[in-house]
Amino acid sequence: MHLSNALRAATALSLIMVGAAQAETITIATVNNGDMIRMQGYTDDFTAKTGHEVEWVTLEENVLRQRVTTDITTKGGQFDIMTIGMYETPIWGANDWLVPLNDLSAEYDVDDILPAMRNGLSHDGTLYAAPFYGESSMVMYRTDLMEAAGLEMPTAPTWQFIREAAAAMDNPAEDINGVCLRGKAGWGEGGAFITVTGNSFGARWFDEDWNAQFDQPEWKAALDFYVSLMNDYGPEGYATNGFNENLSLFNQGKCGMWIDATVAASFVTGDDSTVADHVGFALAPNAEGVEKRANWLWAWALAIPAGTQKEAAAKEFIEWATSKDYIELVAAKEGWANVPPGARTSLYATPEYQEVPFAQMTLDSINAADPTNPTVKPVPYVGIQFVAIPEFAGMATEVSQEFSAAYAGQQTVDEALAKAQAITNEVMEAAGYR
Amino acid sequence: MARAVTPQRKLINTGLAWAIGLLIFFPILWTILTSFKTEAQAIASPPIFLGFDWTLENYGVVMERSDYGRFLMNSIIIAGGSTILGLIVAVPAAWSMAFVPSRRTKDILLWMLSTKMLPAVGVLYPIYLLFIQLGLLDSRAGLVVVMMLINLPIIVWMLYTYFREIPAEILEAARMDGATLKEEVLYILTPMAIPGIASTMLLNFILAWNEAFWTLNLTAVNAAPLTAFIASYSSPEGLFFAKLSAASTMAIAPILILGWFSQKQLVRGLTFGAVK
Numbered sequence: 001m002h003l004s005n006a007l008r009a010a011t012a013l014s015l016i017m018v019g020a021a022q023a024e025t026i027t028i029a030t031v032n033n034g035d036m037i038r039m040q041g042y043t044d045d046f047t048a049k050t051g052h053e054v055e056w057v058t059l060e061e062n063v064l065r066q067r068v069t070t071d072i073t074t075k076g077g078q079f080d081i082m083t084i085g086m087y088e089t090p091i092w093g094a095n096d097w098l099v100p101l102n103d104l105s106a107e108y109d110v111d112d113i114l115p116a117m118r119n120g121l122s123h124d125g126t127l128y129a130a131p132f133y134g135e136s137s138m139v140m141y142r143t144d145l146m147e148a149a150g151l152e153m154p155t156a157p158t159w160q161f162i163r164e165a166a167a168a169m170d171n172p173a174e175d176i177n178g179v180c181l182r183g184k185a186g187w188g189e190g191g192a193f194i195t196v197t198g199n200s201f202g203a204r205w206f207d208e209d210w211n212a213q214f215d216q217p218e219w220k221a222a223l224d225f226y227v228s229l230m231n232d233y234g235p236e237g238y239a240t241n242g243f244n245e246n247l248s249l250f251n252q253g254k255c256g257m258w259i260d261a262t263v264a265a266s267f268v269t270g271d272d273s274t275v276a277d278h279v280g281f282a283l284a285p286n287a288e289g290v291e292k293r294a295n296w297l298w299a300w301a302l303a304i305p306a307g308t309q310k311e312a313a314a315k316e317f318i319e320w321a322t323s324k325d326y327i328e329l330v331a332a333k334e335g336w337a338n339v340p341p342g343a344r345t346s347l348y349a350t351p352e353y354q355e356v357p358f359a360q361m362t363l364d365s366i367n368a369a370d371p372t373n374p375t376v377k378p379v380p381y382v383g384i385q386f387v388a389i390p391e392f393a394g395m396a397t398e399v400s401q402e403f404s405a406a407y408a409g410q411q412t413v414d415e416a417l418a419k420a421q422a423i424t425n426e427v428m429e430a431a432g433y434r
Numbered sequence: 435m436a437r438a439v440t441p442q443r444k445l446i447n448t449g450l451a452w453a454i455g456l457l458i459f460f461p462i463l464w465t466i467l468t469s470f471k472t473e474a475q476a477i478a479s480p481p482i483f484l485g486f487d488w489t490l491e492n493y494g495v496v497m498e499r500s501d502y503g504r505f506l507m508n509s510i511i512i513a514g515g516s517t518i519l520g521l522i523v524a525v526p527a528a529w530s531m532a533f534v535p536s537r538r539t540k541d542i543l544l545w546m547l548s549t550k551m552l553p554a555v556g557v558l559y560p561i562y563l564l565f566i567q568l569g570l571l572d573s574r575a576g577l578v579v580v581m582m583l584i585n586l587p588i589i590v591w592m593l594y595t596y597f598r599e600i601p602a603e604i605l606e607a608a609r610m611d612g613a614t615l616k617e618e619v620l621y622i623l624t625p626m627a628i629p630g631i632a633s634t635m636l637l638n639f640i641l642a643w644n645e646a647f648w649t650l651n652l653t654a655v656n657a658a659p660l661t662a663f664i665a666s667y668s669s670p671e672g673l674f675f676a677k678l679s680a681a682s683t684m685a686i687a688p689i690l691i692l693g694w695f696s697q698k699q700l701v702r703g704l705t706f707g708a709v710k
Binding site (some may be wrong): 029032033034057062063066073075076079083175189242243244251263274 | 473564
């Protein structure tokens with residue numbers, strides 16, 4: 001009896017010691033946004049389940065990009081998990097800079113990840129980052145202003161309808177702009193928006209031989225339409241407005257419509273919005289006769305840099321943070337409207353989540369986005385609002401600066417397109433694509 | 435002969451000085467005010483200047499989310515350490531250039547300053563790789579050395595200017611009285627140049643405190659100073675301006691207080707030798 005007790009005690013002690021020996025402290029680099037900050041608040045839950053501690057390095061999006069890119073390309077080993085996007089993941093995966101996530105546990109249910117997200121975060125069929133939350137873009141509009149204008153927003157509007165509705169809702173006397181759209185320079189800001197707008201007019205960045213296509217009529221039509229729409233019904237200084245500026249305008253009741261990321265839906269219907277009770281949602285628009293819509297696809301995802309000494313603990317964290325259980329944890333504590341959206345199919349089958357006003361439109365928008373087939377004509381690249389090649393970020397930032405200069409009236413649309421054509425071809429030639 | 439200043443002119447000058455001072459200080463004032471607003475009030479248009487419900491909520495959130503003490507301590511160690519190390523290197527260098535100049539002194543001074551003209555990002559990868567090799571990534575020691583090297587040209591230039599104002603005859607007299615080189619620098623030169631050294635120290639401390647390229651790129655958890663603390667509250671997707679303002683206010687408060695306390699010394703040092 002005494003012996004069996006002693007054996008039990010020794011077994012328990014050894015298990016505790018093994019557990020303690022395996023407990024790690026992992027360092028995670030991440031961005032500052034509502035969902036990520038919320039996750040940091042629940043770190044104790046992860047520690048209680050696994051024994052692993054977590055150190056967070058939270059940085060602004062652009063700083064984070066530069067920081068993690070420097071670290072991964074030099075094998076600095078500063079982070080065990082990096083928060084990266086859909087742009088970086090396939091490129092870094094192809095370079096073997098990331099640990100493949102092909103051995104996640106059965107309980108994790110990798111097949112539950114939305115197909116669009118899984119494809120966008122994979123290279124050659126191998127998943128390299130797990131989506132924490134995903135987004136597309138959609139129309140957010142003021143239902144009260146639409147009603148007053150005697151219009152009804154279709155589920156799938158055209159750009160022509162958007163213009164008509166903007167004209168009807170625009171009211172300078174009341175400081176209401178018909179429509180608010182991004183114009184700010186930067187590949188992830190106005191550059192992303194004008195690229196998807198281009199897609200919805202049938203434009204593309206490159207033909208099959210990597211020749212720039214800014215000299216084609218589709219780009220001219222897209223840019224002319226955008227500039228004319230915003231000059232007539234957009235806010236003053238729209239050339240410098242990005243996501244935050246438009247969110248601020250919309251929340252103060254100064255926009256009839258806003259076309260932007262689906263994650264904005266929880267902000268415009270949240271406590272800080274003065275129009276929370278009067279917001280409707282629709283699919284991103286397209287030009288009449290063009291089958292592709294102006295909806296993008298993006299995910300903030302968690303990836304493990306190759307070479308980390310704490311791969312097992314890092315995988316445990318990723319499984320915890322992007323699991324169904326985590327979604328349920330957030331729902332139980334903060335309500336279904338606050339769970340990370342756009343990552344798992346099962347979320348959209350949850351009856352409670354289906355009651356969230358923007359849930360279905362978010363799912364429809366994500367499902368309508370196809371990164372391998374972003375526009376009407378064939379393209380040699382993957383990506384909707386970006387082109388998944390390393391040269392894109394720098395090149396697209398320059399192009400978007402030229403476009404923003406055209407929005408601000410510093411040059412004509414034709415001049416901006418000619419410069420975009422020259423910049424792009426020059427970069428592609430130097431990089432050996434042409 | 436000094437020109438008499440009329441009371442009216444004095445009033446205008448004072449008013450003008452206050453107006454310019456307020457204009458320069460306004461962004462900081464606005465940041466401080468915003469830190470006491472709600473997120474909705476922070477983005478209100480037209481902006482609310484004073485008529486809002488003051489709240490400490492943002493400070494509460496920031497204190498709960500971040501380990502402010504750790505960031506503050508890192509800032510103090512990095513800025514203070516690099517300043518002290520910089521002075522240890524710069525005082526002898528400036529002494530030699532001011533009192534034992536060679537034909538190349540001016541060229542060397544200009545060459546030192548030219549290193550400031552190189553964009554930092556141009557040497558990010560070499561420095562990063564060097565830090566990996568030396569095991570200095572995310573270490574305060576590494577940051578102290580980098581900050582010192584970045585600011586060294588300015589420290590040498592400033593000290594050189596101050597030392598040039600000190601008559602060489604005084605040092606010569608000390609030497610004739612049997613003072614060694616060490617004694618000459620420590621007991622004669624340094625006390626005479628105290629205002630200049632103090633203002634150099636303060637300026638270097640402020641520059642190191644505010645530096646936000648190397649401190650963000652070479653740190654992660656252990657050595658991250660207050661610049662990283664601010665960066666963690668900036669977000670392009672979400673309106674967190676009030677919290678960002680609270681974090682910014684907390685980051686600049688120590689250096690602002692230090693500046694206020696030592697402004698007399700700073701002004702005296704910066705104008706040292708301006709009027710003969």
